[in-house]
Amino acid sequence: xxxxxxxxxAIDIGTTKIVAxxxxxxxxxxxxxxxxxxxxxxxxKRGVVQNIEExxxxxxxxxxxxxxxxxxxxxxxxxxxxGQHIKSMKNRxxxxxxxxxxxxxxxxxxxxxxxxxxxxxxxxxEIIHVLPQNFIVDNEAGVKNPIxxxxxxxxxxxHIVIGQVAAAKNIEKCIRKANLSVKDMILEPxxxxxxxxxxxxxxxxxxxxxxxxxxxxxxxxxDNIIRHTAVIPFGGNVxxxxxxxxxxxxxxxxxxxxxxxxxxxxxxAPEDKVVSIPGISGxxxxxxxxxxxxYIIQSRxxxxxxxxxxxIQNSGYADKLAAGVVxxxxxxxxxxxxxxxxxxxxMDVRIGYxxxxxxxxxxxxxxxxxxxxxxxxxxxxxxxxxxxxKTFDASEKSEYTAPKKPLAPPVLETKxxxxxxxxxxxxxxxxxxxxxxxxxxxxxxxxxxxxxxxxIK
Numbered sequence: 001x002x003x004x005x006x007x008x009x010a011i012d013i014g015t016t017k018i019v020a021x022x023x024x025x026x027x028x029x030x031x032x033x034x035x036x037x038x039x040x041x042x043x044x045k046r047g048v049v050q051n052i053e054e055x056x057x058x059x060x061x062x063x064x065x066x067x068x069x070x071x072x073x074x075x076x077x078x079x080x081x082x083g084q085h086i087k088s089m090k091n092r093x094x095x096x097x098x099x100x101x102x103x104x105x106x107x108x109x110x111x112x113x114x115x116x117x118x119x120x121x122x123x124x125x126e127i128i129h130v131l132p133q134n135f136i137v138d139n140e141a142g143v144k145n146p147i148x149x150x151x152x153x154x155x156x157x158x159h160i161v162i163g164q165v166a167a168a169k170n171i172e173k174c175i176r177k178a179n180l181s182v183k184d185m186i187l188e189p190x191x192x193x194x195x196x197x198x199x200x201x202x203x204x205x206x207x208x209x210x211x212x213x214x215x216x217x218x219x220x221x222x223d224n225i226i227r228h229t230a231v232i233p234f235g236g237n238v239x240x241x242x243x244x245x246x247x248x249x250x251x252x253x254x255x256x257x258x259x260x261x262x263x264x265x266x267x268x269a270p271e272d273k274v275v276s277i278p279g280i281s282g283x284x285x286x287x288x289x290x291x292x293x294x295y296i297i298q299s300r301x302x303x304x305x306x307x308x309x310x311x312i313q314n315s316g317y318a319d320k321l322a323a324g325v326v327x328x329x330x331x332x333x334x335x336x337x338x339x340x341x342x343x344x345x346x347m348d349v350r351i352g353y354x355x356x357x358x359x360x361x362x363x364x365x366x367x368x369x370x371x372x373x374x375x376x377x378x379x380x381x382x383x384x385x386x387x388x389x390k391t392f393d394a395s396e397k398s399e400y401t402a403p404k405k406p407l408a409p410p411v412l413e414t415k416x417x418x419x420x421x422x423x424x425x426x427x428x429x430x431x432x433x434x435x436x437x438x439x440x441x442x443x444x445x446x447x448x449x450x451x452x453x454x455x456i457k
Contacts, residue, residue, distance in 0.1 A: 015214030035070030191376030211331025
């Protein structure tokens with residue numbers, strides 16, 4: 001095959017992890033992931049970069065890893081953007097054409113889209129995406145693709161995504177300091193939607209809920225058109241924080257508890273099981289019951305689901321979502337979350353895996369909800385290149401010539417966090433020694449104070 005292979009690289013800068021990923025399209029149009037690397041994210045809070053140096057360091061580490069794994073060198077990347085500063089609005093625009101007998105060309109549609117980037121928005125904000133919803137040609141409404149039609153007046157309804165300039169600039173700065181350049185910035189819920197939703201779901205009406213560490217992203221589709229996007233400013237990390245504070249334990253133990261023993265439904269958690277947490281600095285171990293842990297998680301997850309419900313109502317499509325809810329992201333792996341979500345939203349719920357458009361040997365390894373955004377960024381990257389007929393600067397090591405650019409300032413090194421040796425121990429209490437009886441408490445108190453009965457003088 002004489003045609004040069006096209007590769008795309010992307011970086012997902014999340015609150016809990018930073019993922020670098022590189023892929024290509026095979027002859028069937030499916031995505032093959034050639035390499036993926038992730039590092040702990042310490043400089044990002046609620047989807048917004050707060051420590052440039054730590055984030056740059058993590059990006060460099062993952063990029064080096066992924067280039068080594070895949071053998072593909074690249075100097076450009078597609079990057080995801082999220083955070084509580086993201087908001088969306090609707091707008092309508094039109095152009096009057098010179099001749100109604102000529103066919104509408106792609107360039108005219110692009111001109112209409114470009115006009116939307118000039119609308120008035122608040123100071124300190126910028127438009128990230130202009131998404132056409134439908135077109136109107138000479139008062140003929142509901143046109144999905146006007147290219148090739150004839151008409152004098154071309155009109156369109158748009159869904160416009162707006163974010164803070166500072167947040168976008170900080171992401172760009174991190175990528176630039178890692179000796180890369182941003183090809184395009186993509187809203188993360190749109191990327192996740194591409195990776196996990198089917199065309200049938202988008203047509204029937206569906207809500208994508210991507211539960212990350214710091215944010216929960218929401219995207220509503222109906223009739224194959226994006227109708228609503230929102231970013232809720234809390235995710236899985238607030239659940240961990242509640243466990244930490246509610247059980248008075250360390251953050252790492254709280255995270256481990258959530259992942260290994262957590263459940264989103266308190267009523268069905270076993271009453272006779274506890275987990276033993278190692279004591280802080282040699283103190284006595286602490287025992288936490290599965291049931292109380294599940295109730296802590298449930299109360300916080302209900303709060304997140306209520307915020308999702310508000311966004312669904314806000315979209316105006318709450319009664320048209322035949323395909324229900326698809327949950328993805330790292331938070332989707334919480335036990336019994338689909339059941340809780342179904343109970344609270346009264347809709348069908350499934351977990352979204354990014355296997356819809358994947359192929360190749362790495363398919364099973366990548367097929368986890370936490371990688372939905374990363375896979376979606378690759379897909380959006382190929383879509384961007386196809387739409388705008390652009391090329392992407394990436395090739396195999398032997399053919400690659402790096403672009404000349406100024407050397408980046410030195411960055412702090414990331415240190416690998418060593419595996420914790422202290423482990424949580426699960427225990428089951430039987431009826432005779434259930435947690436703790438009155439006699440046990442009395443005996444404990446008497447031993448503690450060693451009080452002897454003495455007559456009052």
